[in-house]
Amino acid sequence: MKKHNFSAGPSILPQEVLKQASDAVLNFNNSGLSLLEISHRSKDFVDVMEEARELALQLLGLEGKGYKALFLQGGASMQFVMAAYNLLENKAGYLNTGTWSDKAIKEAKLFGDVVEVASSKDKNFNYIPKDYAIPSGLDYLHITTNNTIFGTQLKNIPALDIPLVADMSSDIFSRELDFTKFDLIYAGAQKNMGPAGTTLVVVREDILGKVTRKIPAMLDYTQHISKGSMYNTPPVFAVYTSLLTLRWLKENGGIKGAEENNDKKATLIYSEIDLNPLFTGFAALEDRSTMNATFNLTEDNLKETFDTMLKEAGISGVNGHRSVGGYRASMYNALSLKSVGTLVDVMSELERKA
Numbered sequence: 001m002k003k004h005n006f007s008a009g010p011s012i013l014p015q016e017v018l019k020q021a022s023d024a025v026l027n028f029n030n031s032g033l034s035l036l037e038i039s040h041r042s043k044d045f046v047d048v049m050e051e052a053r054e055l056a057l058q059l060l061g062l063e064g065k066g067y068k069a070l071f072l073q074g075g076a077s078m079q080f081v082m083a084a085y086n087l088l089e090n091k092a093g094y095l096n097t098g099t100w101s102d103k104a105i106k107e108a109k110l111f112g113d114v115v116e117v118a119s120s121k122d123k124n125f126n127y128i129p130k131d132y133a134i135p136s137g138l139d140y141l142h143i144t145t146n147n148t149i150f151g152t153q154l155k156n157i158p159a160l161d162i163p164l165v166a167d168m169s170s171d172i173f174s175r176e177l178d179f180t181k182f183d184l185i186y187a188g189a190q191k192n193m194g195p196a197g198t199t200l201v202v203v204r205e206d207i208l209g210k211v212t213r214k215i216p217a218m219l220d221y222t223q224h225i226s227k228g229s230m231y232n233t234p235p236v237f238a239v240y241t242s243l244l245t246l247r248w249l250k251e252n253g254g255i256k257g258a259e260e261n262n263d264k265k266a267t268l269i270y271s272e273i274d275l276n277p278l279f280t281g282f283a284a285l286e287d288r289s290t291m292n293a294t295f296n297l298t299e300d301n302l303k304e305t306f307d308t309m310l311k312e313a314g315i316s317g318v319n320g321h322r323s324v325g326g327y328r329a330s331m332y333n334a335l336s337l338k339s340v341g342t343l344v345d346v347m348s349e350l351e352r353k354a
């Protein structure tokens, strides 16, 4: 029986996408060949790459607005490096809202001065800093729109007159935003888009080519753009499966449709966390993520009972990250409201039992 999959990443994908992807592994487009055994330069695969790049821009509302989409390798962690390599000439600002921002900052420091414009480290990243000043002379500001580990999410995206760079790994395509506010967006596929192995990068072309350092080809956005995201052999399976998810998203109401579902799921779990005396939320109320809900039991001795009940209900992947503890329910686009309902039922059943 298929489990209710709350894994933080790699994470749930639509069942029909998994089916289509597995079909393509055996017989791609009725070609009598596997997706995995054809040239990436063949028309069939070039079409996949082109459609995926276009659809990503289309879903974000960025078509014809000076942006290019790329499917690169190395994960979001490689983008911590590439963003700074391509954009940091003197000084960049970073908003430190969690483990991933922290890592992005460490990498950027290899390339120039980094100003931590604000940080929520003082409270183990359980909130998003709000009243901070942006110093002058920054090459860009870097933010993490959703903090996967801590369960916080930026609700207000700053409007700036310098480039805005965002790690959207865990909430890309999950909610409507004015994406034109961003100049560089990146997201590892394995949270909300596809399998591990590719990272979506969306970049406004006119911010590139401004740094004086030499950039190795594989780390140079301009090179990847000029080669149509095919500078070298792309991760064909990850790109194709991401395309299938993007098609699925489009057929299901696009980002708007996803956001409506995600809001319902988040409302359901957070009201249970707030009403049930056995649970307490980790993140500050106003910063709660619609993607990752972090919570704890108020009585540690109920852990074993709760864990057993979760298992019996077919719920998988709700253990919290080691740096936060407790529980984390990740509710990416492909997770159904019914799965969240099942989790909430177990939580209220625990209250009845205890």
Ligand SMILES: *Cc1c(COP(=O)(O)O)cnc(C)c1O
Pocket (backbone or CB within 6 Å): 009, 074, 075, 076, 077, 078, 100, 144, 146, 147, 148, 167, 168, 169, 170, 188, 189, 191
């Ligand atoms: C998972 C995650 C990362 C790391 O992604 P990799 O693809 O493993 O490098 C970075 N940032 C955020 C917000 C994440 O959720």
